[in-house]
Amino acid sequence: MRHIPLVRRRKLGEELRRLRREAGLTSGETARLLGWHQSKVSRIETGVSGVKAGDLTVLFDALGLGDPHLRSLLSSLAERTGGGPGWWEAYGGAIPTGYRDFISLESQASTAHTLETSVVPGLLQTPGYARAVTRAALDGLPASTVDALVEVRLARQAVLRSATPLRLHAVLDEAVLRRQVGGPEVMREQLRRLAELARLPHVCLQVLPFTVGGYVGLAGPFVIFTFPNIADLDLVVLDHLTNSLFLERKEDLEAYRAAFTTMRGHALSTADSLDLIAGIGAGIGTVP
Known part of the structure; x- marks a missing residue:
């Protein structure tokens, strides 16, 4: 997965946690709906892990998020704008x-x-x-x-x-x-x-x-x-x-x-x- 800044992952996680609570779901219930381990939901919500585009789509659906504008904004937090890895990733550990x-x-x-x-x-x-x-x-x-x-x-x-x-x-x-x-x-x-x-x-x-x-x-x-x-x-x-x-x-x-x-x-x-x-x-x- 591409390197996504921690600040972006945390912001996305905060928004997803807010949406989950508004939907009246616990993290465990969300995980069961999606067939995931609860730890996966927790890692996404705390920004420890990033989230793939496909997983984000099904998560939006599970949380009942229908607003296309908000879905687009949150998706932009999960990936680099412009697509493809950043040029700086070629420098690796340097x-x-x-x-x-x-x-x-x-x-x-x-x-x-x-x-x-x-x-x-x-x-x-x-x-x-x-x-x-x-x-x-x-x-x-x-x-x-x-x-x-x-x-x-x-x-x-x-x-x-x-x-x-x-x-x-x-x-x-x-x-x-x-x-x-x-x-x-x-x-x-x-x-x-x-x-x-x-x-x-x-x-x-x-x-x-x-x-x-x-x-x-x-x-x-x-x-x-x-x-x-x-x-x-x-x-x-x-x-x-x-x-x-x-x-x-x-x-x-x-x-x-x-x-x-x-x-x-x-x-x-x-x-x-x-x-x-x-x-x-x-x-x-x-x-x-």
Whole structure:
């Protein structure tokens, strides 16, 4: 079965459990109706296991779900949009499960709002910058693993070039621009790339200057993903050294959305941000 992010399986399971209860059935009764073991129903409802399309259809019928729109939405949670395995699955064990979940969600999201406090967002990185960041952040990895991770990071950027591209709004701490990851030449190239991508109609880039002082996002970077059709699937991702934390609660989403709105208000405009990027790039390598 295809790898489906745990957050999607849990959401599907929650909806199926709700429908079962509304139908007045226990998990055991549902299992007997379908000729399944009760453990299979429990694994699906808790998100431990995925569910095949055929099983999902008979489960809908057993629960009396006739609404074609809701059946379609729930079916979309059980499989990757677009059919076929995700390109990232070809990398197998080279990327951890949490990262695969992140990539899968990113590939299906309609918008992403991200705060970065130390490095350029992966979707905006140049090959040289991506390699320098990977080597620095994951010191000691074999060269082949570094190569694979850089390939994955660059392949992710296809979401900005698709027919219906991801709408990206990135707020960057000024430190992101001034930290010379990979050396002066790598950083100059990276700043030029930022300026180019910021001019795309579906990319908005703002910089939080040092003059802002302390701000709500200093606790760390995050990404808010919004998805088409199913608003309840929206979530926040916090990136850690070895894994990612996915926040799905409504209270968490509201808190991070409010924080992002506040930071947008404190950040420079897009035009002023581009001027700052150009100025920092021009000054790299010069004698102060």
